[in-house]
Amino acid sequence: MPALSKRDQIVSKALELFYQHGFNATGIDKIISEAGVSKKTLYNHFKSKDELILATLRKRDELFRNNIMRETEKLGTTAKERLLTIFDAHDTWFNSKKFSGCMFINASAEFSEQQNPIHMLCTEHKRLIRNYLKELAEQANVLDPDLLAQQLNLLLEGAIVEAHVSSNKQGAKLAKSIAITLVSNAMNEAH
Amino acid sequence: MPALSKRDQIVSKALELFYQHGFNATGIDKIISEAGVSKKTLYNHFKSKDELILATLRKRDELFRNNIMRETEKLGTTAKERLLTIFDAHDTWFNSKKFSGCMFINASAEFSEQQNPIHMLCTEHKRLIRNYLKELAEQANVLDPDLLAQQLNLLLEGAIVEAHVSSNKQGAKLAKSIAITLVSNAMNEAH
DNA sequence: TAAAATGTAAACCGATCTGTATACCTTGAA
DNA sequence: TTCAAGGTATACAGATCGGTTTACATTTTA
Structure with missing residues (x-):
């Protein structure tokens, strides 16, 4: 079992990117590539970008x-x-x-x-x-x-x-x- | 001569939209359509969106x-x-x-x-x-x-x-x- | 009145956006 | 050992992004 679940990897990276660059300025593609996760995985865990923002906050x-x-x-x-x-x-x-x-x-x-x-x-x-x-x-x-x-x-x-x-x-x-x-x-x- | 110059029309509308909806969330297309001005006119007055933001602020x-x-x-x-x-x-x-x-x-x-x-x-x-x-x-x-x-x-x-x-x-x-x-x-x- | 400046509308560019779909792979549990 | 769950990579969709270009109209000024 990894130290962080996929979900936590995503939230952790989103936290960093949203905080440094803002919400509208940070794209989903950037989050998945830096988190090392596929887009489908992200959308399996979160219905939309807004849901990811809420989970991150x-x-x-x-x-x-x-x-x-x-x-x-x-x-x-x-x-x-x-x-x-x-x-x-x-x-x-x-x-x-x-x-x-x-x-x-x-x-x-x-x-x-x-x-x-x-x-x-x-x-x-x-x-x-x-x-x-x-x-x-x-x-x-x-x-x-x-x-x-x-x-x-x-x-x-x-x-x-x-x-x-x-x-x-x-x-x-x-x-x-x-x-x-x-x-x-x-x-x-x-x- | 109109009450407002084209430049002032643009800045005035940008002021309203940027304030209500934010900077990254407000597109150039929205500003020009609401200001009633062509895109070329906007880019004659401002080199870029960032320049427009600066003028607006x-x-x-x-x-x-x-x-x-x-x-x-x-x-x-x-x-x-x-x-x-x-x-x-x-x-x-x-x-x-x-x-x-x-x-x-x-x-x-x-x-x-x-x-x-x-x-x-x-x-x-x-x-x-x-x-x-x-x-x-x-x-x-x-x-x-x-x-x-x-x-x-x-x-x-x-x-x-x-x-x-x-x-x-x-x-x-x-x-x-x-x-x-x-x-x-x-x-x-x-x- | 003619020329120059400034405007319009619209097509276009390549990039990026959120979100979906497809096809394949890995892994863990029955 | 089989099979379902959850992962990958990638292509795609349709919209929108900032910004440029073209062709034409209007206005200002010499």
């Missing part, structure tokens, strides 16, 4: 959140610390090779209709990130966990855009410094 | 910044006020019909290589927005205008992404509430 969501959460929780011990170390985790990501922005922001740019299943998956990804922040905020016992989660999420998204569009690697640190104030205020309110 | 930059600055300065009188009314101006934009995110963030998603001229134009647009914020901050006499400009710019970008990816129309108000704190702190430091 689902995988990306899983990998990305696992990575961010692992890194965040490695760098901070308490929930309060982790509300800030998530910015350091993003900093690491921004400085990684082949960083090309947030794949879900990128997908939303190409599939901008709100009702498009691909766009809806992007919305869901952002909700899950916000929900992770909310859980941390609840554990940190702040007064309004939902508000703090929304605030920090907005800072993260601003930092991601800065990092990608403007190649500004200071975005994460800048966002973190604002976050420190917000977390501090949210804690004081709770006491 | 230059026009978008001009229109967008004019609109945002006019609205910001209509809603606020002093520079300090305007550091906050720019968030209201964005709020109005988010709630406009056919809002599809920031065209420059969208373009950066499809042309993600840093050295690509299209990507570079997006970087420049963001720099000009940040520069406008810096000018306002200088006029408001804050201690570190450049820092405040970077902070507020990051908030604006976070709000834009929230508005587009998550259809969250509260992003502008959320960002503004954070901005109030930042502006207030920046003013105190200066006295």
Whole structure:
């Protein structure tokens, strides 16, 4: 049995190509030739390119959140610390090779209709990130966990855009410094 | 003489189509048929599709910044006020019909290589927005205008992404509430 | 009024797109 | 050992892509 199933080979390569070059700019022929798989095999596993994109983004969501959460929780011990170390985790990501922005922001740019299943998956990804922040905020016992989660999420998204569009690697640190104030205020309110 | 030159007809329609459907997803044939112009005319004015995209984004930059600055300065009188009314101006934009995110963030998603001229134009647009914020901050006499400009710019970008990816129309108000704190702190430091 | 510039419509180019079909091969389990 | 499942390679379909060319019409200007 191979290390990766054919399906996983396809998704893995699609993940790489879609992320680096975009969705409309990446053809099926390129994916199959680089994945070393026949076209029939691809269409046996996925009904259409859109289905492949959806499967790819689902995988990306899983990998990305696992990575961010692992890194965040490695760098901070308490929930309060982790509300800030998530910015350091993003900093690491921004400085990684082949960083090309947030794949879900990128997908939303190409599939901008709100009702498009691909766009809806992007919305869901952002909700899950916000929900992770909310859980941390609840554990940190702040007064309004939902508000703090929304605030920090907005800072993260601003930092991601800065990092990608403007190649500004200071975005994460800048966002973190604002976050420190917000977390501090949210804690004081709770006491 | 017509109200619009052929060139302007083309750019105007390209602006609409590229914004709504993306760059790679919008073909030259669609632009010329909707603009009511022959293909030869388009290629007389633009050497290639990439050149048309560049011209379109230059026009978008001009229109967008004019609109945002006019609205910001209509809603606020002093520079300090305007550091906050720019968030209201964005709020109005988010709630406009056919809002599809920031065209420059969208373009950066499809042309993600840093050295690509299209990507570079997006970087420049963001720099000009940040520069406008810096000018306002200088006029408001804050201690570190450049820092405040970077902070507020990051908030604006976070709000834009929230508005587009998550259809969250509260992003502008959320960002503004954070901005109030930042502006207030920046003013105190200066006295 | 004649010439030059700019426009149109449409055919055409070769490449590429998503998706299907055909024919053959390999592999694992009954 | 046979047979079905799932793999390969390749050709093909019909549409569309960016871009060029041709032939003709209109407009502008000298």
